[in-house]
Amino acid sequence: MSQFKLNDEQLEQAFQARIDAEQKIEPKDWMPETYRKNLIRQMSQHAHSEVIGMQPEGNWISRAPTLRRKMVLLAKVQDEGGHALYLYSATETLGVTREELIEALHEGRAKYASIFNYPSLSWADIGAIGWLVDGAAIVNQITLQRTSYGPYARAMVRICKEESFHQRQGYESLMVLAFGSPEQKAMAQDALNRWWWPALMMFGPHDGESAHSAQSMKWKIKRKSNDELRQAFIDQSMPQIEFLGLKVPDPDMKWNDERGSYDHGELDWDEFQRVINGDGPCNRDRIEHHKKAHAEGAWVRDALRAYEGKKRQRLAA
């Protein structure tokens, strides 16, 4: 549609110069095919994570302990669906359709955050998810508000604004348990034990082993490295864990005065690879459930089209 007067090499130089000058790339701009592909991969993975993330929490809506907690959880899960919509729409500005994106998810070509392949076993898990999983997502998303692709950056601004309630409601609900009966406190500790390491894995492999990192940093699709973000999350979480009177499940966790940061134990990268490659506790369930929900919603999409057709016929008559 757009006409460009420069050759590919000049275009690419102009493109990189624009990024280096902290300017945003907008949908109708020229961009390298690999930039487009890389963005589609990252943004759709982000969108899929929002959608699949509704499952572990949706699991507890009907069993929330009070009406207030139920309304809050409903509102949160509804937000996640909304966030997926912002992100899918922003991805579609790159010339890919919603149907293609969903198909890639169903066929296992597209990934989503590996954390959602863990089960939510107790009510305390819902608090831990809001606090730690949304907390980790926020650390990442705050930097993505400055990502180089305009529609992605703008979606992130909107999402971050809405996300802060997610983390706070999670922490508030864990406070009730942590300061409650010994059994309640044990539930909170158990949830922390199971969610802590997967939350750290959300930031991806070490910088040296991250397949897409270097190029993504040059293009400013990513603004901070996996390890930097992980460290920021650990440093912000430790005082929060201590306040709850809980114990971080990492015997090597220690404050390092010199660095002004926490030193921590190594993550179980075998587990990380297993879950990423489809062998986590819930991978198959999550995709099966998504396929089923998508198929069961087909009649709604059909009805929308039929109604639209009928209206048009009536107008023509």
Place this chain on the structure above:
Amino acid sequence: MSSDEKLKLFEVFVRSKRGLDHKHVGSLHAEDAEQALEYARDCYTRRSEGVSLWVVNSSDIVASQEEDAESFYDPMDDKPYRHATHYQLPDAVNNM
């Protein structure tokens, strides 16, 4: 005069800077979209107000009605728990 009435109305949106949303700035008459774009340039960006222009047929815009505001937005009024400030956390962890 009568030929003027046949001109279509277009809404004009300007992106003032890369990274920002297009913002509605006004409307104008034009014979087609391409002309609307040029008129919009002449009319709304005489002082470099923007880096990108959108023109949209006014008749293509579907708007909500002020009278519907009640049924449209009221349900949001009793959901304070959608706001971060609804959750009172102690000062020690309140920077969340």
